[in-house]
Amino acid sequence: VRSAFTGARARRAGRLRRARDFDMVRTVRANLGRYQPETGKLVIETPLFFSRTRRHLQPWQVILLVDQSGSMVESVIHSAVTAACLWGLPGVRTHLVAFDTDVVDLTSDVDDPVELLMKVQLGGGTDIARAAAYGAGLVEQPRRAIVVLISDFYEGGDPHRLVRVVRDLAGQGSKVLCLAALDEQADPAYDRELGQRLADAGAHVGAMTPGELASFVAEHVGR
Known part of the structure; x- marks a missing residue:
């Protein structure tokens, strides 16, 4: 990565x-x-x-949106490790946001993302659209921003709003990576219908282990 x-x-x-x-x-x-x-x-x-080779362009901004709702209990380890893979990269400014129906910006409290995400379990319902809108508001330079949504995509809020936010982000040049949840056996566990809608809106959607994340990020950042 x-x-x-x-x-x-x-x-x-x-x-x-x-x-x-x-x-x-x-x-x-x-x-x-x-x-x-x-x-x-x-x-x-x-x-x-x-x-x-070095990229002397302006640094990337990575915004991690991690679903901490009740349906993500079996995927907490996957979510934490995946977030850790993207946290603290040199030359990359990273935000860490956890959400259920509420949105909690944890950026100022992160020393170890795995430890933090394992401790902070929100466990309520799910409003992915609200979290995505919050993440969109953090974007400063759209073409140097990556919004990473780690979720099972079982939306308890407004799926139409979520798709609209993702389409707007992609339209302004931001990379939107939707990383689908894996359960404790590393099997994909997510709403494929909404995942497809997000892909159609311009997001890059994938269900993968943290080990597969590097090539996925490299492929889409390099475009």
Whole structure:
């Protein structure tokens, strides 16, 4: 997920010598003339390293909207871990908002999103549209904003309003990622009909494990 926002390793030589960017293949090739048959060792005189591409554009804003309603009880671990994957990325300003029928902005209280979301269980009904509207109000630069909705999409509020908010966000250039809930067995547990409506409104909807989240985010951020 971090590389999706900050850049991946480039396939060219770099000047900075960092262990994580060590280019073993090119280093071996460049130093083959120093192989010592009698000892079976290769003497490295010139280690080579990758460079890293960097995105020098304005930072991204990520707004996490986490459904904490009663129907999400079996998905609390998935929600917490998924939020943690997107929290605290370098160069990314992140907001964390929990909701049921009420909306609670937890951004100023977050040290560890997993611990916080496991402790703060709202457990009431569900008004996803209200939370989405709150998240939309936090957007400062639409084309550098990602609104991430983690929910089972069983809307107790106004589904038409929710679809309208998502369509407006997508229309202004914001990325809307709707991450469907998984139960304790990692099986998708969400309202597929409303999920389809959100996809039709311009959101990217997916039911995935946190491990699959990185490629999903990288694909849509890179567009």
